[in-house]
Amino acid sequence: MRLLTAHRSKGLEWELVVVAHVQQDGWPDLRRRSSLLGADRIGLDPSGAPDLVPPVTSRALLTEERRLFYVACTRARKRLVVTAVASTDDEGEQPSRFLAELEITPEHRIGRPPRPLSLGGLVAELRRTVAEPTTSQPLREAAARRLAALAAEQAGGRQLVPQADPASWWGTRAPSTSARPVRDPDRPVPISASMLEALTTCPAQWFFGREAGGISAAHQAVNLGQIVHALAERVATGELPADVEALMLEVDAVWERLAFRTPWSRKREHDRVRKAISRFVEWHAVNPREFLDSETRFATAVEVDGQEIMLNGTADRLELTSDGDVVVVDFKTSRGAPSGPSVKANLQLALYQYAVDAGALDEQAGRSLRSGGAELVQLGISDDTPVAKVQVQEAHAADGPERQRLRLGLSRAATMIRDETFPAVPGPHCRDCTFTSICPARSAGSVTAQ
Incomplete structure (x- = not known):
């Protein structure tokens, strides 16, 4: 042809x-x-x-x-x-x-032609004939012979019609399994706040990105957030003064190592970092609570619906109220802020509170601690306000509805991990998903079962 x-x-x-x-x-x-x-x-x-x-x-x-x-x-x-x-x-x-x-009267046809006009269409018709139970056995065998002949055609050591080979058909191979489970079955299921949020949003996306090695390169905004978090920690520990110009000297020392597509985007992000640092310095100066620790790693085991779960993560900052309760502070450098109801239902803050109440920090503090709530400190919002926006999540009662919803989410996440079943859940997050081509819910990815 x-x-x-x-x-x-x-x-x-x-x-x-x-x-x-x-x-x-x-x-x-x-x-x-x-x-x-x-x-x-x-x-x-x-x-x-x-x-x-x-x-x-x-x-x-x-x-x-x-x-x-x-x-x-x-x-x-x-x-x-x-x-x-x-x-x-x-x-x-x-x-x-x-x-x-x-001088020939044209034949006007509406709809698809009765026979395919492409090689792919021909293979599809032959496959449909082979798989249709109501088709006569001689016709099915004839279609199978045609498919075998097409699959055998080669040039230069490669198949000319690979789609005719049953080995390439979806659903004809047995599901592949891993010899090693996703998590050690003899130990508690480790669940972090980010993992819980990902499994709640779309388990398939989490599996493809975190377990199957499909995670893409981090966006430049992640690097900027890391800079602000590192400076906030050094200010909290007294290593650096809470002074904007002094902190910007630290930023400028590493700024040239960061890659930007254009000079104007480099300047824009530099201005945004300065604004975030200014807001942090102002928030730090007026914050009345006692500083306890920063960038604190924690891990504590809890039992939820008969399953052992290990809550783990890293808290940006821990502070004590006047009553001695622990408030977990999480710094955010994104351009937008969530709504009030979203903060109230924020899984990350809820898990931090649960970890505190479950004794994750007791050994470090030398006494039994209780959660006094948690809050998001928005440093990177794209507006001209000089102060940080603080979004508070009130303390959760041990038997309150917020804690019950969190425990239900943890139970579901642990069950998915143990069963190694990660369904695809469509939603707004699909717009930015890099795994659409293999997603069972969005494309021909039904061949992929997690």
Whole structure:
């Protein structure tokens, strides 16, 4: 099979020729052909002297287009197929006037042709025939023989029609399993706040990204957030002063190592970091609570619905209220802030509170601690306010509805891990998902079962 223009087909012949898409605005194409500087009009007069050639007339263009159509149609030895689209809209595509010059009444067909016009369509029809239980056995066997013949065709050591090989069909192979479980079955299921949020949003996305090695490179915003968090920790421990200019000197010391696409984006992000640091310094200066620790790693085991779960994570900052309760502070450098109801239901803060109440920090503090709530400190919001936006999540009671919802989420997450079943859940997060092509809920990814 060869795909050629009418010009390239001159002098060649085939048993079957298809002249496709013979539309009025494309064939004949009566637009004038000319180069930018009009070099096509340079010629010679009858005496041989250089002269300008008159532009080609519409009549001459029509004659040339008709000749090309004749050339294309006469390339067929036995069978000629000419196709065009007739739109129901007067302003839509219409067949070319050249069709009438064939002196054959066109056959108007609506819908798909009874037989496929592509190799992929042929394979699909044969596969459908083989798999259809109501089809007669001789016809199914004939279709299977055709598929086997197509699958056996090779060139240069590779299959020409790999889709005809049953080995490439979805659902024909046994599910693959891992010899090693996702998590050690003899130990508590480790669950962090980010893991819980990901499993609650879309378990399949979490599995593809975190367990199957499909995570993409971190966005530049992640690096900026790490800078702000590192400076906040050094200020909290007294290593650096709570001074904007002093902290910006630390930023400038590493800024050139960061890659930006454009100079203006580099300046924009530098200004945004300065604004975030200014807000942090202001928040730090007026914060009345006692500083306890920063960048604190924790891990504590809890039992939820008969399952042992290990809560783990890292808290940006821990502070004590006047009553001695622990408040977990989480710094945010994103451009937007969640709504009030979203903060109330925030799983990360809820898990931090649960970990405190479960004794995650008791050994470090030398006494039994109780959660006094948690809060998000928004440092990177894209507005001109000089102060950080503080979003508070009130303390959760041990038997309150918030704690019950969290425990239910933890139980479901632990069950998924133990069963190694990670379903795809469609939602707004699908817009930015990098695994759409293999997602069972969004594409032909039903071959992938997690």
